[in-house]
Structures are given as structure tokens and as C-alpha cells.
Amino acid sequence: MRIVQLANMYHVRSGGLRTVVDTLGRGYAAAGHDRILIVPGAKRSVAEDEHGTVITVPGTPVTGGYRMILRAEKVLETLAALNPDSIEVSDKATLAGAGPWARERGVRAVLFSHERLGEMVANRTGAQSESLQKAVLRWTRRVVAGFDEVVATSAFGERELALAGARTIRRVPLGVDLEVFRPAGGAGSARxxxxxxxxxxxxxxxxxxxxxxxxxxxxxxxxxxxxxxxxxxxxxxxxxxxxxxxxxxxxxxxxxxxxxxxxxxxxxxxxxxxxxxxxxxxxxxxxxxxxxxxxxxxxxxxxxxxxxxxxxxxxxxxxxxxxxxxxxxxxxxxxxxxxxxxxxxxxxxxxxxxxxxxxxxxxxxxxxxxxxxxxxxPWSASVERMLAIHQGALLAADVADAA
Known part of the structure; x- marks a missing residue:
């Protein structure tokens, strides 16, 4: 199965977002799938390693050394050449158009929600107006409608998506590397x-x-x-x-x-x-x-x-x-x-x-x-859940639950 991940604001210092995208991608590759990641960069490039292929698309510099892909056309052209089975989009802004693009071509489209857009916009702009929040909600409603599946990591994250009319929300908690992050002296030991x-x-x-x-x-x-x-x-x-x-x-x-x-x-x-x-x-x-x-x-x-x-x-x-x-x-x-x-x-x-x-x-x-x-x-549980979503494996379970 060829899974293409798309992420904006992906940077060496982007912390949680990069950790999630990279860890899931490594899990997909380890499970035998063809994993491709598309992110913004200074110029177009293609690199391959044991975890798959990373393609950078020219992005516009924004704050703190980050870049954003502001025009989705080049991304969609790249997707067309890759012929994916499923895409995973970690962006509700300029890359959201990849969802409808995939649906039109029979490609599975998964939106991974990393933030509550209303709170993020309010905090970054300093504006708390009701009209702005209504505009954000209208945008979110349009975005979620373009995807087959919408993924949230918590009940808190689900609420904005539910308000925006998401038909199905999959909760996939993130994970932690229990070998890297462990108490001093080793797992199970005490200071x-x-x-x-x-x-x-x-x-x-x-x-x-x-x-x-x-x-x-x-x-x-x-x-x-x-x-x-x-x-x-x-x-x-x-x-x-x-x-x-x-x-x-x-x-x-x-x-x-x-x-x-x-x-x-x-x-x-x-x-x-x-x-x-x-x-x-x-x-x-x-x-x-x-x-x-x-x-x-x-x-x-x-x-x-x-x-x-x-x-x-x-x-x-x-x-x-x-x-x-x-x-x-x-x-x-x-x-x-x-x-x-x-x-x-x-x-x-x-x-x-x-x-x-x-x-x-x-x-x-x-x-x-x-x-x-x-x-x-454990991260293994997060990877397993995401692969089930990419493969449509949860659909049968939903039918059984509804019966």
C-alpha cells in the first residue's frame, strides 16, 4: 500500500508535529508499506532512506524559520505522479484541497487534526471576535467534508470537529517511545x-x-x-x-x-x-x-x-x-x-x-x-490504529456496532 503524508509547518524545531508525522511514517514503512512524505522546503528535492521517500516542495518562509506551502497546485501535481492508495493530511489550511482531489480519484483521504483551529487562530492573531470564530468554523466545516476520515487525538480535539459536522471522527491517541523516555536508571527504576x-x-x-x-x-x-x-x-x-x-x-x-x-x-x-x-x-x-x-x-x-x-x-x-x-x-x-x-x-x-x-x-x-x-x-498502538484507518479496516467494525 502506498501512503502519502502531507504536512505544513514541518521543521527541525516543529516538535510535536514532526515527531508524530515521522514516527507514524516509520511505522508504516516498518509494516511493509510504501511511505512518502511531502513537506515544505527551500527548494524541490527528493531523498530516500529506510523509512521511505521525503519530497520537499518550495514553501514560503514564515515565522521562526518555518515554511508553508501556500499554493497547493504543485502538491497536487506531485500526488498525481505518485499514484497513492491513501493520503494523510496534517494541515487544515492550504493542503486541505488534497482531500477532495483524492476523493475524486478513488484515493482514500485521511485528515489528521493536530490542533483546534479556532483556538489557534485566536491565540496567534489576538482576536477573540465572534465573527472570526464563525468564519473559522465555516472553513473547518468545508475542510472536514472533503475527507473520508477525520482523526483526532483526544476528546478535547474531537469537539471542534464534531461542531463542524464531521460525520465520523476516529480517536487515535499519540504515543511515546518508552525506551527513550524512561525514568533515570532505566525503565521501572526509581531515582x-x-x-x-x-x-x-x-x-x-x-x-x-x-x-x-x-x-x-x-x-x-x-x-x-x-x-x-x-x-x-x-x-x-x-x-x-x-x-x-x-x-x-x-x-x-x-x-x-x-x-x-x-x-x-x-x-x-x-x-x-x-x-x-x-x-x-x-x-x-x-x-x-x-x-x-x-x-x-x-x-x-x-x-x-x-x-x-x-x-x-x-x-x-x-x-x-x-x-x-x-x-x-x-x-x-x-x-x-x-x-x-x-x-x-x-x-x-x-x-x-x-x-x-x-x-x-x-x-x-x-x-x-x-x-x-x-x-x-506505546507508538505501536498509534501506528496500528492509523494503518487500520488507511486500509478501511474500521468500516466493518462500524457496521457490526450499528447492527
Missing amino acids: SDFVEVTRPDVVRLVYAGRLSNEKNPQATIETVRVLRCWGVDARLDVYGSGPQCGALARRSKGLPVVFHGHVARRADLAERLTGADLVLAPSACETFGLSALEALACGVAVVAAAGSGAAELVSQTSPPGSGNARHDRWATPGAAPPGAGIAVTPTGTGLAAGVLELLTYPACVRAAAARTRASQF
Whole structure:
């Protein structure tokens, strides 16, 4: 089977998006399928390796070194030459036209939704108008109507798609490499200080993610400020880059906050995460929370924004479906064990209160709970579910469920 993945804003520093696209693609290739990836670049190129073929199409430079394919014509010409069996589009903007193109030719078309477009537009433009949100919803309705299948990673991610009239929504949780992201000393082991049962003298916090408005990184700075006002010696390490870096550095002046920049190697990031007491995931519009899952795999509990996809990872109740999503056998694993994390209002005060609440659990309990929760999300399960969708294997199950 020839599967073509299409992704915009794909960059060496694009973090979660690139991790998802690359990991799924490697899984497709390992399963014996012909995997081709089309992404924006400075010029057209074709490269092949053991994971398939990567084709770059000239893209327009945008913020932070990213590029976007603004004209889909060249992409559609490339698709026509490739003769795919199924396409997977990780973009609701300029590449959305690939869905109707595929449908007209009898090619399976799958939309992988990585974000809630309404929240993303509002955060990046600073506009909260009702008319803008209605326009985004109309656009999303047009986009989802052009695909055979629409994939969301969480109940939170499903809601916008359901509101836009998506007929079928497949929930496919993301995964984590449990060998790369693991507690210090190896999987199942514990750090020497995991036996402590009281709050540590210095509370080591970590934020790992893009430094942009929609990720709400400013709340992590305020968390440190609030904790120190409350008499807690809290320190914060920030791993990531983005347009808010300068503003955040100014905001954190006088506080024990260290900006380490983007960490390219996943193993290096994993090592940094294991040194934390807790990880902060403050984005209220996060549709899954891949960085939060990676922290859990390292045995580090997470303070997440309530209502987000990351909150579902640490919740002790199973997230509900959207109502029109058929995913009974493919849904997110149920509840997180106590101590794996907590969902709070994503403000400095809210996150600080969440930090203190989680620290009432002994470190060994937090570590075990976090690792147990992460172990429910292997990448192999995500690949298996996506391949079933590409092959249409879920259709028979839907018919059986409806009978």
C-alpha cells in the first residue's frame, strides 16, 4: 500500500508535529508499506532512506524559520505522479484541497487534526471576535467534508470537529517511545530521592515546548513567582524556542528561571526531564500533550491545563466522546492512577496550587503512577490504529456496532 503524508509547518524545531508525522511514517514503512512524505522546503528535492521517500516542495518562509506551502497546485501535481492508495493530511489550511482531489480519484483521504483551529487562530492573531470564530468554523466545516476520515487525538480535539459536522471522527491517541523516555536508571527504576515523603527543599519544575502564545508559557513564569511568594523555593528550566522567548526572559528577570533553548535530540530531552520534580503543561488549547506524555514516561508527574488534551492524560476519569465519534475499540485508555498529575486553571496561581497538591504524594508514588500511565500509550498502538484507518479496516467494525 502506498501512503502519502502531507504536512505544513514541518521543521527541525516543529516538535510535536514532526515527531508524530515521522514516527507514524516509520511505522508504516516498518509494516511493509510504501511511505512518502511531502513537506515544505527551500527548494524541490527528493531523498530516500529506510523509512521511505521525503519530497520537499518550495514553501514560503514564515515565522521562526518555518515554511508553508501556500499554493497547493504543485502538491497536487506531485500526488498525481505518485499514484497513492491513501493520503494523510496534517494541515487544515492550504493542503486541505488534497482531500477532495483524492476523493475524486478513488484515493482514500485521511485528515489528521493536530490542533483546534479556532483556538489557534485566536491565540496567534489576538482576536477573540465572534465573527472570526464563525468564519473559522465555516472553513473547518468545508475542510472536514472533503475527507473520508477525520482523526483526532483526544476528546478535547474531537469537539471542534464534531461542531463542524464531521460525520465520523476516529480517536487515535499519540504515543511515546518508552525506551527513550524512561525514568533515570532505566525503565521501572526509581531515582534515589523517590523515597522522600515530604516536599523537597528545592522544587524543580520544567516546561518543554514551543515559546509561543498558544502554548501559554508565561503562566509557568508566574507559577514560579507565586510559589516563591508562598515561601516555596521553586526553580524552572525551560526547554524550547519561539517568538515569545525575549518577552519571557524579561518577565522572568529576578526569578530562578533558566532558558536552555531547543533540545534537538529526544534522548537529551528525556535526560533533562528526569531531573524534574514536576512538569508544567499550561496550554489550554493543547489537543493531546505529547510533551506531557513524554514527561510521564520519564516518571515525572504533570500539572496540566484543565479542559485540554493534556488534562485527559492525567485525569482520573475516562474522557467522554464527542457523540458522533466511532471509536469504541480505539479510544484513549481510561483513567490515570492517582499521583500521575493534576488538571488546574492554567494561571500562575492555579498551576502553583497544582504543584503543591501533587507534592503531597511521595515522589515514589508520583513516579510509578506517571510511568504506569505512559505505558498505556506505546507508538505501536498509534501506528496500528492509523494503518487500520488507511486500509478501511474500521468500516466493518462500524457496521457490526450499528447492527
